[in-house]
Amino acid sequence: MVDPVAPSDLVELYRLMTAVRQLDLAAISWQRQGLVPAYAPELGQEAAQVGSALAVDVCRDFVFPTYRELGVARACGVDMVEYMSTHKAIWHGGLWNPAETHVAPIQAVVAGSVLHAVGWAHGQTLDAHGEVPEAGYNVAITYLGDGASSQGDVHEAMNFAAIFKAPVVFFVQNNGWAISVPTEKQVAGGSVAARGAGYGIPAIQVDGNEAAAVLEATRRAVAHARAGHGPAIVEAMTYRRGPHATSDDPGRYRTLDEERADGGTDPLVRLRERILAEAAADAAALDAADASGKAEAEAVREGIMALGSRPGAEMFDLVFQEPTDELLRQKANWQEETDHA
Amino acid sequence: MVDPVAPSDLVELYRLMTAVRQLDLAAISWQRQGLVPAYAPELGQEAAQVGSALAVDVCRDFVFPTYRELGVARACGVDMVEYMSTHKAIWHGGLWNPAETHVAPIQAVVAGSVLHAVGWAHGQTLDAHGEVPEAGYNVAITYLGDGASSQGDVHEAMNFAAIFKAPVVFFVQNNGWAISVPTEKQVAGGSVAARGAGYGIPAIQVDGNEAAAVLEATRRAVAHARAGHGPAIVEAMTYRRGPHATSDDPGRYRTLDEERADGGTDPLVRLRERILAEAAADAAALDAADASGKAEAEAVREGIMALGSRPGAEMFDLVFQEPTDELLRQKANWQEETDHA
Amino acid sequence: MPETMTAPEPVMDTQPKAQELSLQGALNLALDEILAEDPKALVLGEDVGTLGGVFRVTSGLAAKHGAERVFDTPLAESGILGMSIGLAMAGFHPIPEVQFDGFAYPAVNQIVCQLGRMNYRSRGTLPMPVTLRVPSFGGIRAPEHHGESLEALFAHVPGLKVVSPSDPQQGYSLLKAAARMPDPVIFMEPKSRYWQKGLVTSTESPADVSGARIARPGKHLTLVAWGAMVSRCIQVAELAAEDGIDIEVLDLRWLKPIDAEALATSVGKTRRAVVVHEAPRTSGLGAEVAQIIIERCFGTLKAPVERVTGFDVPYPSGDLEDEYIPNIDRILFGIQRVLEYKRG
């Protein structure tokens, strides 16, 4: 039922992962240069992010990212300038259109959108009136970290999903850390996937730094949900190679030696080696992908530079679909004082 | 390590269970007579409640009940008039002294005190400075229902307990229902105990209507925690033979036939038969216990009748250890208006 | 809702135009019509399906509209709200229930950080047409956490609208209006009034549901209230009338947005106001109401706006709730203080 990972998939993974890598590295430098006030790097999680995102079909499925899913957003076709607008402090959630792209806004509450994915997924079965459609259900995929897995909402979401047999995939990036707290002080029992059994949810732990393995595992999970068998969990074991965010100093809680030992081989290097070993593409093609990633990052940089602040009036206009008199009053007052000052 | 259930234990279980049964039945009739405005019967859960409570030592351990633990409270030596004061709408939480009895106040939020038990238990290991004392740790036992198990707090509590290796026992009374919702629509996977594995917490499912089995299972769980091995889960499979509360009408969601089939043999009858079969006591002794239970219920009834309302001033006096000026002002105002009216 | 959709089939009566209903019955009728008229409407929560809710507000709805559209969830309020948000993202119009006021607290994170913000965060592309029903306020001698008044909390949260009906007609009309709104509405039902009957006319016009309403006209003083306190204030006004004091009772209805115009008009006329609520006094919604009045009527007001409220104490057990909830005497004392006020 599940497409095997083809050589062309490997190249596509590489193309996206190298683009993501370049963007991610660029974003850190943009922060240092003062172009964006803060950024949460996904360095080292490219395989987990791109691999999982390629398993969903954003024409029909719906993706619920956290604050670290640059790679997911990029693979799902979100405009990277609109994405980075959040980090430029222009708009919480980002400037892209989630209804059109099927990628929910950036979620800064850990585990905040896990239940939304369950609700959205349950909506698909309601729309189908209990009959699995020929093409299967549309599937929700929700991202969460090892730290987020400690939140009560994750339990409620998994229980609800299993009770309602909702077509949702819980994609856990276990990157070893929640800011300064290592997984062993966070995830009792050591594995989020291991919790699936308690709910009767099939779960798989996968090497999150092996892009093809992630893609395949997520495809299986999506297929399971699509076929009407209910939720599935994928736990991608990866590593946060960078700081938690640009303001973080990992030296306070882990040494460089530990980082090197725990991080293992760069997922991008691993994929490149595999592609070359399997001759799925040649080095020149991969170098070209790298170069195109660099060019893309440069273009995004220009886009971000050009991006102005949103008008203050949007603060008032976007609260409701139908604004209240009180809000209109506050807006008028704000406008008047702004014009006066 | 764990004391086997002795014949004398069986008789003690019976003595308490029959007292609890009489009190519980009496409380329903008190509600019908208008003596108490509402009551949540524990009919059918005597074995689970008394069996588990007998496994703890309230001189040192600490018990965290819900709103349905009449049997636990009775077995732990809480004064039954002080207990029933809650149902007489005199004081939320009850009039007994939790600090002295080591039985926390009645908890009306489902799963509300599960985390408190973890905190209290962790406090025991802190007091012991990480060294398991010769007599073991003091243990917390927290009660929750199948419905309560759906709350996020239960997940957070189990995860915290396992991470901190806190000496706490999660005692789940799976009585088949959360008001009108049956366990199969509530507990994905079918068992709360099954979730233990995901946290690395040992868990046991036990026939909750077999008092001796509950006692033994809980003794094991308590011993595990006491010895410093961390938390344990006991799921007692029982049945809520009565309505959710006196205001509930189970006929709206289950038939009498279903009740009869699902309820099985009355736990009190089962225990009685076992005692007689094993000749742990004779019928006369058990009859005497029944009679003494009845007499006790009558005495409690008189106590409740005699119990007056608390003075309104307590509303203000018991908010803080150190009252605020504003509260004193409100109290004075209330007093003045009350005197005037 | 297009007017051309399937006509409602009321649960309670064959003659829908004007009937005697309890608040519970009126809400049930409204939900029944909403489900009939709006194929995207859903009812979810604890015990709302087979049982029909602990207050029977959803009684019969699952049987009539299907167990898919009116369904029980596991016992988890954050789950109920989070799921409703996702359902709204999928194009549904969920009407979740939390069983009692005090059990909205476990859902506060989803309500504040998600429900109230998704429209804003998504720049208007993911609207949240969610009506959260909350049986609210005290007065029924219930267990702990079953007598809370959360309006001050909800009204402070950006992105939420908050409304509370005071009688069956209000219940019917406001619930139907709330369920049609494209924005999240917290619908606070006065549980102590569920069984009080009143005439319900099932036609609606927007004027019927927007802003505050004058529950009793008067000229000497304005009593501002909502939910269960409205009928108590009417009682008080009738008592005061015996002493020749003519009190206007303003049923605020919408607690966010508050109808500042109605407050200004009423108090502009009476020049005196008392606001009554069950919630604790400090940082209660009474302060906001008083401020709105004072900002608009400072020049003509004869006395500061008096607040007669619950105390700054946890909602007490049944035996003490008549001491806690503003009773007739306390409201009369408040009125007296305003009437006798002398500028210092």
Place this chain on the structure above:
Amino acid sequence: MPETMTAPEPVMDTQPKAQELSLQGALNLALDEILAEDPKALVLGEDVGTLGGVFRVTSGLAAKHGAERVFDTPLAESGILGMSIGLAMAGFHPIPEVQFDGFAYPAVNQIVCQLGRMNYRSRGTLPMPVTLRVPSFGGIRAPEHHGESLEALFAHVPGLKVVSPSDPQQGYSLLKAAARMPDPVIFMEPKSRYWQKGLVTSTESPADVSGARIARPGKHLTLVAWGAMVSRCIQVAELAAEDGIDIEVLDLRWLKPIDAEALATSVGKTRRAVVVHEAPRTSGLGAEVAQIIIERCFGTLKAPVERVTGFDVPYPSGDLEDEYIPNIDRILFGIQRVLEYKRG
């Protein structure tokens, strides 16, 4: 705390009597002394141990006082609060941290229904000496949910006390005082002020920490503020002084209980008041402050109390936060409205 216990060993300096510290440093010093003086004190939360907190307020404490007494929890705020309550029941004095204001919402159920009520429910036998530290308010261009002001919510909750320091000295003194209290205190730290320095004297007397304080004396108008808004109001007062307007700035400090006497005294003198806060206007604590003033000063007040606040919108992204948070211009406009007010 008996005065005879182990003398504090400050982290930041060898000379503890008066030193230049940032608010962050002052809070760190206070925690260090609390842990040294009170063997039952504990610090817990996300990243408070090895990392020393994302704002470094707990920096060095685990190393000094032990990883048992200053410890990281899993990432779950309800868990942190629930555990703290249980620890208090076991005789400890927990000082939990939620990492940012917006992440207090997941803990609201435990804060409102448990922390604020355990003393009451247990009839005073299970006191809750818990000080919850919440880095609060906006102004640092942070991600969503990192700029919230929850004081109106907390102040409305029975059984809680709420305090917010405005500078390093206040931070030090109020935190030490809060940690000694036998009741739960929500301690709201103005995160935008963490790195501002000031002189901190580490002697304390009760008078230093109770009630409001006059941050700047004046006679024409009272500006009431708390947290980060206090220094902004002092700035405004200095600007206004250039125009001959002499403004008194009242640093409210305690947001529950509110120091009504101080408000009455100050406004009794100035006869005009503006209250400033970052939180949304509707149902914000400004309404309560205004009401307290009006209830006491109605006869002498020259104008209604003006509120200069955040808007009724979700806290915006960094680019718009200077529009959202009361800025100097908006505060000056508010002052002008009060000064120019004519009774209608």
